[in-house]
Amino acid sequence: MSETIRVLLSEEEVDKRIAEIAAKISEDYNGEQVHMICVLKGGVFFTCELAKRLTIPVSMDFMSVSSYGADTKSSGVVKIVKDLDEGIEGKNVLVVEDIIDSGRTLSYLLEYLRNRNPKSLKLCTLLDKPERRVVEVDVDYTCFDIPDEFVVGYGLDYAQKYRNLPYIGVVELG
Numbered sequence: 001m002s003e004t005i006r007v008l009l010s011e012e013e014v015d016k017r018i019a020e021i022a023a024k025i026s027e028d029y030n031g032e033q034v035h036m037i038c039v040l041k042g043g044v045f046f047t048c049e050l051a052k053r054l055t056i057p058v059s060m061d062f063m064s065v066s067s068y069g070a071d072t073k074s075s076g077v078v079k080i081v082k083d084l085d086e087g088i089e090g091k092n093v094l095v096v097e098d099i100i101d102s103g104r105t106l107s108y109l110l111e112y113l114r115n116r117n118p119k120s121l122k123l124c125t126l127l128d129k130p131e132r133r134v135v136e137v138d139v140d141y142t143c144f145d146i147p148d149e150f151v152v153g154y155g156l157d158y159a160q161k162y163r164n165l166p167y168i169g170v171v172e173l174g
Ligand SMILES: O=P(O)(O)OC[C@H]1O[C@H](OP(=O)(O)OP(=O)(O)O)[C@H](O)[C@@H]1O
Pocket: 039, 040, 041, 042, 043, 065, 066, 067, 068, 069, 074, 097, 098, 099, 100, 101, 102, 103, 104, 105, 106, 157
């Protein structure tokens, strides 16, 4: 089967929106330090682009969770592949994700982090597919709501490919 990629959000659109969200986050934290938790692997491009534009003090940690494997559908079972390096008690935690789809990954992850007593816990996502939600998740910052289509680029993969595309595209199988 062949795959083609149709552009959904151009590099310029994505970059412009990330700058807007970064300004909003910087304003909301009002000079306090934010502890960004990048959810690997998909969240890595967005985390870097966002972090570069924040004007508040930033620290960072990384977690890796997996529920999709090589499929385009969530397995429903969330697995922690890599845990945090440092504790988050008393910190202003900002979880940074590439996409919220069914909500299963983030619902699991936020509960897991809440139990570690951060001072505050917020969620920032590049993309959200609200139509696909199975589990409710409170999202604090969303760059784009998108339709129910499987997307790649800016960290998002299809069977580990296309993460490096500098824009968001829809995978079309022929
Ligand atoms: O809302 P959900 O239906 O749970 O889907 C969202 C999750 O799926 C993707 O991760 P994936 O498991 O593909 O891992 P990856 O980031 O390493 O590619 C994405 O990065 C989210 O973590």
